[in-house]
Amino acid sequence: MKIKNAYRIITLENGLTLILYPIKEIQSIYIASAIKSGNYYAKDEKHIGIAHFLEHLAFSSTEKFKTNQEIFKRIYEIGGGTNAKTTLAGTLFWIKTPYINADKAVDLLYQVVFRSSFTKKDFEKEKSIIINECNDNYTDPIWVFNQKIRQNRFKDIPQYQLPVTGDIKHILSIQDKDIILWKKRFLNPSNMVISVIGKFDEKKVTSKIKRTFGKERKGKKTVFPKYQEDGYSKFTVYVQKNESKQINFNINFPAFGWCEVERHHEIVLNILNNILGKGHLSRLWLALRETEGLTYDCGSYTSLFPYLGYLSIYGSTDINNLEKTFRKIKSVIEDIKENGVKKEEFSRIKKYLNLLLYMSFETPESISGYLIGELMDYGEIWSPEDYSKERSKVKMEEIKKMAQEIFKSEKMNVNFLGDISQEKANELAQILL
Template identity: 25%
Template sequence: MVVLPASSHAAAKIQHLISPGGIEAWFVQDATVPLVAMEFAMYGGAAQDPDGKAGLANMVADLIDEGSGDLDSRSFHEHLDRRAIELGFSVTRDYFRGSLRMLKDNKDEAFDLLRTSLTSPHFDGTDVERIRAQLISGLRRETTNPGSLATRKFLETAYGDHPYGHQSGGTLETVPAITIADMKDYVARVLTKEHLKVAVVGDIDAASLGALLDRTFGALPAKSKLTAVADVVAGKPPQREFIPLDVPQTVVTFGDPGIKRNDPDFMAAYVVTHILGGGSGSRLYREVREKRGLAYSVSGSLAWMDHSALFVGSTGTRADRASETVDAITSVVRHMAENGPTEQELDEAKSYLKGSRLLSLDTSAKLASALLQYQLDNLPIDYLERRNAMVDAVTIDQARQVARRLWGDGLLTVIVGRALQATAQPVAATIPAKAN
């Protein structure tokens, strides 16, 4: 057992644990309450869905805890309920993720249930068809959901045939085509130790945790068999797409290429994006909602993946004010690109971002999730300690430069609803492109 503390006092609570079997984890021992929370991820999410099988990873995540080992689906969930164990799986574009939360006294059973889910899932035909029917029902509902249609069209416009442009939940054509053999193949290719990242927070000592990690993940295959995913830049703006849908409220999704997490400009981009679209104090909120009353809410944020990044925003508005709303958003974004934020906006954003992050890590589960994300982003173990200094270091010149880099070319915009056809016409960029 190796436990490597971080080098500084503030981050010393976060330990880099290496189990006897070589499983690594970021670990915070906290006996405040008798709970243990674990988050883990393996590289190879929905981007690993084969052609024509979009939704495969998502279907695996929905079925992997529907019976495993000696337990059928009903018995498996009865064990979870009896011990108040929370176990769940999900997928992102790049990762297959798992979450486990339990009382300290139930940790052995909780980790055993996770182990069997990963190593011996049943994928029983009856359970597969039940989950498939649920997924297809949800996909049918999405065909009349303006938010779902806008998001789907936005990703298709941004990424085309790249795996990031495919629907992680699948489509009405692909989900029926997914077989049990496909799911077993995905498990064998993706659920391995090679790219495993783990974060644990709670009332457990390092030796006990190391043993549980070995018992849970030790039998997984050592190597993954992944399809390479190429780096990609989202489709060049400006572009507009219109999807007619007879609904009372028009939905608008807008965005453009973002900045990846490992980019030197990331923190400046993070701060200036908060100024533009982060909550009720943002420019978009003030101009679109408060001054013009065009929408109840409007926001925008950065989204980053391993092979690309986006700025994405959204709002909803009355059908007869859709064109005005899109024009207002475009104007606010253009002004930010041309002029950047003010000194006051920058100072207020820094103050908020420094305080809000620590306040958001108020439970073991939230802290474990954050520690896992920091690992996936290849950040140092003392990132939490360094973060506020990084925010403070953003200058007004950096913020203005990155605003032009982010939004200088205009926006990708998708409008879904009864919008006038005129609002769906492409608009030329008003700011010349600038080399990054």
Template identity: 25%
Template sequence: MSRSPFPPARRPVTPPGVVRHATAGPAGRAGTASRAVTRTISDDPLGGTVRRTVLPSGLRVLTEAIPTVRSVSFGIWVAVGSRDETGPQAGAAHFLEHLLFKGTHKRTALEISSEIEAVGGETNAFTTKEYTCYYARVLDADLPLAIDVMCDAVADSLLEPADVETERGVILEEIAMHDDEPGDEVHDLFARAVYGGHPLGRLISGTEETVTPMTRRQIQGFYRRRYTAPQIVVAAAGNLDHAAVVRLVRRALHGTPLDTAPAEPGTPRPNTPAVRTKPATVLVEPKETEQAHVILGCPGIDRVDDRRFALGVLNNVLGGGMSSRLFQEIRERRGLAYSVYSYASQYADSGLFAVYAGCAPGKVDEVLQLTRAELARVAADGLTEAEVARGKGMSKGSFVLGLEDTGSRMSRLAKGELLYGDLTPVDELLARVDAVTVADVNTLAAELLSRPMSLAVVGPFGERDFVG
């Protein structure tokens, strides 16, 4: 999920001073979309040169050239997540993520993994509620291999019936393992408390009831309907040449189901209409655990809301670190919990703001009382100027330090394109944090923290323990 307070802001698609040039598309294709179009997005002093090419099929390729490293992170990002499933399909996106590494017309599952591992590289994938990512990290000299292997796996997977059954068993084990992790389970319970039956409230993995009867035909249909070129962004960061990456991607996709007729690239998921959330409620998952896990929170703001920078500052001060108010009050002063923090999650058309705590079951009432009191205090009185300055410093520092490796830079390129439709320079993002005022933070706090709060609890309790 996307929790950073620094998503790129919307900017014009063609900002002043942008350099554009066109490269020839495949022979025989005509019309305005028949040529690949490349532009330089930025020459950031805090990073490398970022370029973007739109292929005739609508697939987008973004790279950041960083000549001072000897590695490259390469990712294929698809604008499809668990929220795009119907109820009976719940878990299909995650199921598919597993299956795409199981074999293609060119490679077996073993060859997919062994070819990358043979050069010391690594591959992996993950599914979120709004997108799926497949990625590899290799030495710069091995980038052509990584591109060929990853494009082959994502574009041309066989989804053999035997592999579907094998991975079904793996996924059911993964679901069972998740159920044994109450610290993870409580987050899913909280999402259900806020979103109810909406896809944002469902488990990304699906459930035993939806995964068990899911057929290969259903997964194949989901694959071919959803994994289309306009919905895919290829991103790479490291010691690379943009034109070479584009050529390698086009060669790897030639003749696959992603080598399609000219089309316009996809656009970011719209933020309207806003997702309807449930009235504040209490959900308890009774479980004989040694520690109780609680989340108290409410609907937040979506990821294109201009107040997201103020929210990042508020979150830092309230529960974003060891110096935060909640950590100091609940853990340091009173020793009531080992882990306590706040967090914000943003989606295209909705968001969450919440506080998590893990504590002994007998201390839950006191922890919740202190949490509610602190939220009410900040809503009424706001933060001080010194706290806001500290929160802004934390935001800027964590963002810049998070860009110290090629993987995070690759992710930033893809998320900017896929989720926002553009990439904002680092300096501009830092300036937007600097522009946050005490009034901005306190106005948001007064509104957000006064909202009715939902409560999710996993531990040795019943619903009646939290009524009244």
């Protein structure tokens, strides 16, 4: 399994980066255009949500296709599918068709990304749609809880704290001129990566991309803005009330962003996170579910941003089991901090992670996501072999040291969702101190 030899990277004269990954055994082609354009890059709070708004408007009309219906009629004609997604870090436009329509797929994607336009009527319609999207999100208590977790974790960084859409007030404040200015600032070839995955004639596809995307003017490449180093909130206990006696909890600790450290440091954190709370042999799963039956689901995860990030421990249990659950969590954390990890679990997790990355190369969509993610976040692609090599350098002592660095109570956030009083929540949080 030599992934490095499976793809080729071409940089066009206008700065656009093109990734080619042929898969001869399938009959489709998947083309994705990723743009560094998200809330990360908003200069201030009033620019939150513009990138997502622009994504919606891109499908209004184009130079060749005068209406939204014409765009999707074309998709049906070539037997494909298309969509887009905006995250805090960027916007991804994609199209997938039978390989025989590769030329038409490139042309349509180009039209949506670079040749889109909108009327005042389109603008107002999409604003209404996005407000509905935002309202839909806020009807889901779990979505609201997860959003509040991130909002509580950081201080005075709306680019990290607010949802991709922005809140209603942000959506209402966006004007059509804001969209135009954002598009001019971020939609340029130097700020973009295109991946072509599947069955295709490399010479023909490359030529078509050069004749479309390649003719756009070179622009300025966006870099991740660096926010204040002390961007974490202090010790916080938050309660989101509802009528459920089954209490969801999230306990999180400041970590770091991927731009702040070498990849080795991030790999160490990933090993710690997997030993702590990923899978049926993790410390938390064994302590909370298998041994005591305290939870149905529990574990840990990391949320890393370019600068700043955090590690979360999560789960849910009956309110009467919360105290015992929190004491178990405290015990698991302290054991890793004091005694480190066992050789068996350390070796098992490293081997597991070495193999897991190859699962990212199963489908055109996952391959594209992996390769684009590497280039957009790090500026270079590390293959599974590269990660495996670096992971082999990690020592057991580094896991213990990482646990000691991460699990510090002075900036811990403890969040609850359910029928629990603030007084009870404060009492439970004290167990973890």
